[in-house]
Amino acid sequence: MSFEEDDRVILHDEHSEYDGEEGQITQVMDTMFGDSTYTVSFEDGQETGIPEDSLEAVEDEE
Template identity: 85%
Template sequence: MSFEEDDHVILHDQHSDYDGEEGKITQVMESMFGDATYTISFEDGQETGIPEDSLEAVEDEE
């Protein structure tokens, strides 16, 4: 599953201060190998260069 800007996701990265937190994708970057990495904005900061397999989609509650 690929993500797009403004998608809400949960980060799963035990080395991150934001592990387990919900954030919003603010930028999608593609590497020269065709892999996407993401910049995720959280309430009090952001993480860059996050690979897709470290993200979980947040279900819409509508």
């Protein structure tokens, strides 16, 4: 599953201070290998270069 800017996601990265937190994708960057990495903004900062498999989509509550 790929993500787009403004998607809400949960980060799963035990090495990140934002592990388990919900954030919003602010930038999608394509790598030379055809993969995408993401910049995610959180309430008190941001994390860059996040691979797709470290993110989980947040279900809409509508």
